[in-house]
Amino acid sequence: xxxQSIWFFLWGLLWAVFFLTDGFDFGIGTIYPFAGKTDKDKRxxxxxxxxLWDGNEVWLITAGGVTFAAFPKVYATMFSALYTPLMLILFxxxxxxxxxxxxxxxxxxxxxxxxxxxxxxxxxxPALLFGVAFANIFQGIPFDDQGVYHGNTLKxxxxxxxxxxxxxxxxxxxHGSNWITIKATGDLQKRxxxxxxxxxxxxxxxxVLFLIASYFATDLYANYFKxxxxxxxxxxxxxxxxxxxxxxxxxxxxxxxxxxxLTIVGCTFFGIAGLxxxxxxxxxxxxxxxxxxxxSSSPLTLKIMLGVVLVFIPLVIGYQIWxxxxxxxxxxxxxxxxxxxx
Amino acid sequence: MxxxxxxRLQFAAATMFHFLFVPLTLGLSVLIAYMETKYARTxxxxxxxxxxxxxxxxxxxxxxxxxxxxxxxxxxxxxxxRYSEYVGDVFGSLLAIEASVAFFLESTFIGIxxxxxxxxxxxxxxxxxxxxxxxxxxxAIWILLANGFMQHPVGYTIRNGRAELTDFIALITNxxxxxxxxxxxxxxxxxxxxxxxxxxxxxxxxxxxxEVFQRSFKIxxxxxxxxxxxxxxxxxxxxVNVSKTQPAKLAAMEAHWETQTQAPIILFALPAAHxxxxxxxxxxxPGLLSFLGFxxxxxxxxxxxxxxxxxxxxxxxxxxxxxxxxxIGTLMILLMVYGWFQRxxxxxxxxxxxIMLWSIPLPYIAIEAGWVVSEVxxxxxIVYGLMKTADAGSPIDFSQVAIxxxxxxxxxxxxxxxxxYLIAKSVKEGPEAETN
Numbered sequence: 001x002x003x004q005s006i007w008f009f010l011w012g013l014l015w016a017v018f019f020l021t022d023g024f025d026f027g028i029g030t031i032y033p034f035a036g037k038t039d040k041d042k043r044x045x046x047x048x049x050x051x052l053w054d055g056n057e058v059w060l061i062t063a064g065g066v067t068f069a070a071f072p073k074v075y076a077t078m079f080s081a082l083y084t085p086l087m088l089i090l091f092x093x094x095x096x097x098x099x100x101x102x103x104x105x106x107x108x109x110x111x112x113x114x115x116x117x118x119x120x121x122x123x124x125x126p127a128l129l130f131g132v133a134f135a136n137i138f139q140g141i142p143f144d145d146q147g148v149y150h151g152n153t154l155k156x157x158x159x160x161x162x163x164x165x166x167x168x169x170x171x172x173x174x175h176g177s178n179w180i181t182i183k184a185t186g187d188l189q190k191r192x193x194x195x196x197x198x199x200x201x202x203x204x205x206x207x208v209l210f211l212i213a214s215y216f217a218t219d220l221y222a223n224y225f226k227x228x229x230x231x232x233x234x235x236x237x238x239x240x241x242x243x244x245x246x247x248x249x250x251x252x253x254x255x256x257x258x259x260x261x262l263t264i265v266g267c268t269f270f271g272i273a274g275l276x277x278x279x280x281x282x283x284x285x286x287x288x289x290x291x292x293x294x295x296s297s298s299p300l301t302l303k304i305m306l307g308v309v310l311v312f313i314p315l316v317i318g319y320q321i322w323x324x325x326x327x328x329x330x331x332x333x334x335x336x337x338x339x340x341x342x
Numbered sequence: 343m344x345x346x347x348x349x350r351l352q353f354a355a356a357t358m359f360h361f362l363f364v365p366l367t368l369g370l371s372v373l374i375a376y377m378e379t380k381y382a383r384t385x386x387x388x389x390x391x392x393x394x395x396x397x398x399x400x401x402x403x404x405x406x407x408x409x410x411x412x413x414x415x416x417x418x419x420x421x422x423x424r425y426s427e428y429v430g431d432v433f434g435s436l437l438a439i440e441a442s443v444a445f446f447l448e449s450t451f452i453g454i455x456x457x458x459x460x461x462x463x464x465x466x467x468x469x470x471x472x473x474x475x476x477x478x479x480x481x482a483i484w485i486l487l488a489n490g491f492m493q494h495p496v497g498y499t500i501r502n503g504r505a506e507l508t509d510f511i512a513l514i515t516n517x518x519x520x521x522x523x524x525x526x527x528x529x530x531x532x533x534x535x536x537x538x539x540x541x542x543x544x545x546x547x548x549x550x551x552x553e554v555f556q557r558s559f560k561i562x563x564x565x566x567x568x569x570x571x572x573x574x575x576x577x578x579x580x581x582v583n584v585s586k587t588q589p590a591k592l593a594a595m596e597a598h599w600e601t602q603t604q605a606p607i608i609l610f611a612l613p614a615a616h617x618x619x620x621x622x623x624x625x626x627x628p629g630l631l632s633f634l635g636f637x638x639x640x641x642x643x644x645x646x647x648x649x650x651x652x653x654x655x656x657x658x659x660x661x662x663x664x665x666x667x668x669x670i671g672t673l674m675i676l677l678m679v680y681g682w683f684q685r686x687x688x689x690x691x692x693x694x695x696x697i698m699l700w701s702i703p704l705p706y707i708a709i710e711a712g713w714v715v716s717e718v719x720x721x722x723x724i725v726y727g728l729m730k731t732a733d734a735g736s737p738i739d740f741s742q743v744a745i746x747x748x749x750x751x752x753x754x755x756x757x758x759x760x761x762x763y764l765i766a767k768s769v770k771e772g773p774e775a776e777t778n
Contacts (some may be wrong), residue, residue, distance in 0.1 A: 051457035054408065057451035058441060064415055065438035072430020072504075079419025080736035086420060087746045091753060094409040098757055101405035105764050147423060148737040297431040298506040305435050309442060316446045323450055326461055339394065339774075340401075340456045 003302045004277075007070045011279065012272030014066055016265045018059035019130070019168075020175075021320075024257075025053040025265055027176020029123020030094060030169065031195055033182070041188045042047050042116070044331045046100060046342040048183035051327045053100065055320055057093065067104060067279075069305050073147070073295035074279045081149035085133055085156060089126045089266070089333035097121025104342050115287060122207040127172045128165040132156055135164020138218040138271055140283030150284065160217040167210050171264055174244065178257040185330050193248060198255070200245050205240065207267075219281075220274025230273050237266025254328075346735035348743040349421035352750055354717075356413055358710055359754045363407030363761075365709055368482055368527065369534020370400045371475035373561060378468040385464075387776070388553050393775035395554065397536065399765055404452065406761045410754065421743065425724055425734035426708075429505045432498045432513060433491055440484035448477035473620060482530070483523050490519020492725050493716070494587050505728065521583050522716075525576040528569040529712070532674065533705035535566035539681075540702035541769050543695035554773050556688065563685055567678040574671055578634070585635035588726060589644040590653060591719035594660040596631050596637045598645050605631040605643035610665075613657040618647055663714035670708040677701060 028049050036042035063113065068075040079086055094116040103115035139160060142151040177199060180192035211234065214220050224230045240262035247256035279295065282288035296302060335341060374396050381389035415437060418426045426434070451473045458467060491497075497512035498505040507513065536662070539562035542555035585592045592598070597613040597620050598605060609625030629639040636643075646654055684691050724731040 009449070047565075051453035054453050055446065057412070058446045058449045061412060061415055061445060062438070062441040065434070065441040068415075068418065068426065068430055068434030069438035070434075072434050073427050075419045075430060075434065076423035076426040076736075079416055079737055080421070083736070083738055083742050083746070086416060087749065090413045090416060091749060092391050093412060094753065094757070097409040098405050098760075101401065102764065104759065105402075105767075133630040146737070147427070297434070298501070300510070301431050301435055301507045304507075304510050305438060308435075308439055312442045312446075316442065316450070319447070320450055323454055326454065327457065334460070335457075338457075339398075340458060340459065 003299060004227055004292040004296045005307070006306065007296065007302055008276060009272075010277065011063070011066060011070065012269060014059060014063040014296050014305070015272070016268035018056075019172075019268055020261045020264045021056035021059055022053065023127075024097075024176040024179045024260075025056055026123045026127040027174065029119050029176070029181075030127060030173055031177055032123070033120050035154040035177070035188070035195060037187075037190050037191075039112070040336070041184075043342060044184050044188055045180060046103070046119075047335060048180055048330050049272045050100070050342045051325060054097075060093075066193070066305070066309070070297055070302060071279055071290070071292070071295045072297060074290045077143055078137075078141075078280045079260045080147070081151070082133055082156075083141050083149075084153045085129050085206065085324055089129050091128075091219035092122045092125040094117075094122075096126075100342055127169045132161045132166035134168075134271060135161045137280060138164070138214065138220055138275065140218075140281040140289075142283045144282070144284060144308070145288045158168060160213055163206070163210055163213055167203075167206055167267070170199055170206055171260070171267060174199045174203055175257070175260040175264060178244070178248070178253065178260050181253040182257060182328070183331050195221025196248050198244070200241075200248070204241065206322060207238075211270075212276075218274070220271065223274050223276055233266055233269050233273055237263055237270060240266055343580065343740055345738055345740045345743045346732060346745050349417075349735050352421060352732065352743060352747045353414075353417055354739070355747070355750055355754065356410065356417065357717075358713065359758065360407065360410040360414060361710065361713060362706060362758070363410065364482070365401050365526075365530035365533040365705070366403050366537055367400070367407045368530035369532070369565075370403070370480050370537065371471065371478050372394060372531060373534055373538060373565065374400055375468065375471040375475045376561070377558075378464075378471050378564075382464040382468040388557060391551075391554050391560055391773040391776070396558070398768050399541070401452075401456065402761060402764050402768065406757060408449070410757075420739070420746075421736050422724070422734050423736035425729065427504065428729055428734075429491075429495075429498075429725060432495075432507045433488055435510075436484050436488040436491070436513070437506070440481055440488075444477045444480035444484060448474055448481060451477065479527060479530075482527060486522040486526060487514055487516060487519040489716075490516040490522055492778075493522075493720060494518035495728050502611050505725075518587065520581060521576065521580045523620050525573060525580050526709075526712075528572045528576065529705070529709055531565055532569035532573055533709060534671075535562040535569060536674070536698075536705045537702060538562035539566060539698045540700075543699040544769065545772060547692055547695050547699065549689075551772050552689070559688060560685060561676065563681050566674075567682050570671070570675045570678045574675060577671065581634055581721070582637065584641070588720070590646070590649045590655055591660065592635055592647045593644060593649065594655045594657045594719050595664040595715060596643075597657055597661045598631060598643060599647050600645040601642065601648045602645065603632065603640050603642045604629040605635075605641075607631045607634065611661065613661055615654070615657050653722060655719050659714055660719040663711040663718065666711035667708045667715060670704050670711070674701075674704055 007278055018337045030044055032042065084113055099115040099118040099122060103112055136156050143149045174196055177196040181189055181196065184192060240259050244256050244259040244263060247259055277293055278289040278293040279292060280290040374393055377389050378393040381393055427648055451470050455470045455474060458470065494516060496516050497507060497509035499508045538558050542559040545551050545555045597608060597611045599619055606626040606628045607630035608623050611620040612622040613620050632641040633639045633721055635641065679717065684694055688695065722730050722732065724734045
């Protein structure tokens with residue numbers, strides 16, 4: 001495989017890992033106002049992601065940084081064309097981050113309500129907007145050969161774009177709620193199981209609808225018909241989605257979470273495999289697609305960065321797995337009693 | 343109106359706000375790691391109380407530093423797409439390395455540190471803090487190497503209509519970048535030290551938690567003395583290098599208009615760029631600029647008049663920024679040297695404690711002024727000698743940038759106020775009482 005194709009795959013992988021890790025944080029933040037009946041419930045949910053969300057968020061930074069290093073033209077065009085949605089995502093992430101830290105600093109209902117609102121918005125909005133953005137990327141973005149954007153930001157909210165947004169929100173809710181089944185006990189755990197089950201019921205038709213709509217709204221399937229092996233990605237994603245439900249019914253919480261994680265990775269790669277070799281297709285002219293081949297960095301940069309990534313990303317995955325392992329047990333009263341707890 | 347102008351304002355606002363928190367994160371993380379190691383080794387609970395107290399302040403500050411950093415990485419794409427396209431092959435890799443090598447480590451282990459008190463042994467927990475501190479400072483190294491490329495581009499060639507990397511080693515051994523690193527990293531420690539001394543002074547003046555804060559103050563004093571002196575020394579090295587590589591910046595730093603040998607330093611001046619002279623000049627010391635820039639009283643220093651008009655940086659902010667930084671830097675050295683002789687009778691010297699309490703803003707002002715010198719002084723170039731800022735912006739609407747800029751100001755203003763309030767509140771509450 002050429003260097004550029006390897007980088008295309010790594011680029012997709014980084015986004016997938018970001019959605020798989022920070023995705024459950026977004027999901028928890030989204031169900032947080034509804035699932036957390038008491039302050040203690042809420043604190044259990046926050047502390048369930050407390051030690052992990054910060055490290056999870058860095059996958060986004062790395063996905064962005066790697067886009068910059070390996071595909072500078074994509075980085076430049078994508079982020080300037082999607083200026084407004086990206087800014088909204090960034091502001092939302094700012095609020096989520098500080099809200100998690102600040103909420104518990106003052107013991108007043110009004111104070112907590114302010115930050116609770118921001119935790120919800122700071123989780124729901126990125127989930128929705130990432131879905132909208134990627135669905136629009138699958139359709140193509142109106143930019144010319146100079147990278148100048150000719151669209152209207154509101155048009156990103158087209159039916160297929162919105163469907164992508166809803167799909168992402170539901171996926172992340174399922175994934176986040178699954179994490180709560182691992183980290184909570186008692187009533188909250190039961191509620192999380194119910195949320196997962198209900199979300200799953202809505203998610204299945206939405207996912208099917210998205211797969212069908214993708215056929216009409218995008219060119220994603222072109223690669224699939226060319227290389228039918230790729231359908232394995234879709235099959236994996238669907239199988240993982242059904243496995244999630246199966247493991248939930250079996251009360252095998254970790255397995256259910258792994259299954260929803262695999263569903264998210266599968267969904268991401270459904271799009272990535274369909275896009276190849278384009279990272280950022282233009283809806284104005286296929287000639288202007290930014291691809292792994294016409295938008296990449298020089299071979300030297302790609303080689304050096306490949307070395308860096310191949311050494312450090314496995315290391316990161318290693319210590320993040322250790323962190324997850326360290327905080328795998330349900331939240332106890334003792335955990336909540338610590339000064340540092342959220 | 344030009345969107346580039348607003349993008350510049352936005353980047354300046356976002357960077358300067360981000361940099362209110364970063365130096366304290368860098369400095370305090372090292373000092374807390376030291377305190378916690380002392381606790382892990384000796385079991386002395388005073389060190390534990392110190393770790394917990396400073397850790398609490400650290401975390402509020404850390405949260406603000408992290409969230410405001412995310413927007414910076416993406417702004418190169420959103421607002422500076424022409425720049426990103428042109429130099430991404432070289433510059434982008436440094437940011438990607440920063441994220442994968444350093445920022446991941448810092449962000450993952452800070453979570454473990456916050457929530458891992460009961461899960462890890464005291465020694466392992468202290469080690470985690472060292473990882474956070476090392477990773478944070480490593481982050482700074484990569485970011486400053488990226489800035490070093492903008493200040494003094496090396497290791498590239500122009501090919502395929504863009505700057506392409508040819509020599510990675512040259513890029514990461516860039517002298518300009520390393521001079522920034524050895525200046526900024528000690529400055530961050532100095533800021534952390536002043537913060538610790540100022541907050542300690544607050545409690546020492548009230549004669550409360552004396553043991554915790556006397557010890558903290560002394561740690562701050564040792565670190566502050568060493569870093570105040572070394573920041574001065576590395577600042578001088580930096581100045582000598584700038585004289586050679588960025589003559590326009592040097593001339594702007596000194597409001598120096600005429601090329602001459604035995605060039606003077608002017609203590610105070612009011613430069614008027616359109617008239618190409620200083621309206622007011624007070625206190626001229628002949629030959630000193632030649633000496634500071636080149637360590638030779640007779641060296642010739644190029645004046646602004648001999649630099650094409652469209653390659654001159656804004657003189658006033660560069661000139662004032664430099665004086666602010668050097669003036670405060672000198673003051674901090676004096677405070678540290680004096681403090682060193684007072685170290686065993688701090689409690690008998692409330693005036694000094696009061697001065698140190700009110701000195702907390704000093705390193706903040708100095709460090710921000712330093713960045714003004716560095717970045718405004720580089721203008722009109724975004725990459726010195728290679729690409730102009732005016733050519734670097736994204737082809738985006740004025741209104742988009744205007745809205746996001748207003749958003750930045752409102753959000754950062756709000757967060758700054760809340761952060762300040764929470765830090766002040768935690769400072770006043772003080773460390774937890776002695777327990778067994």
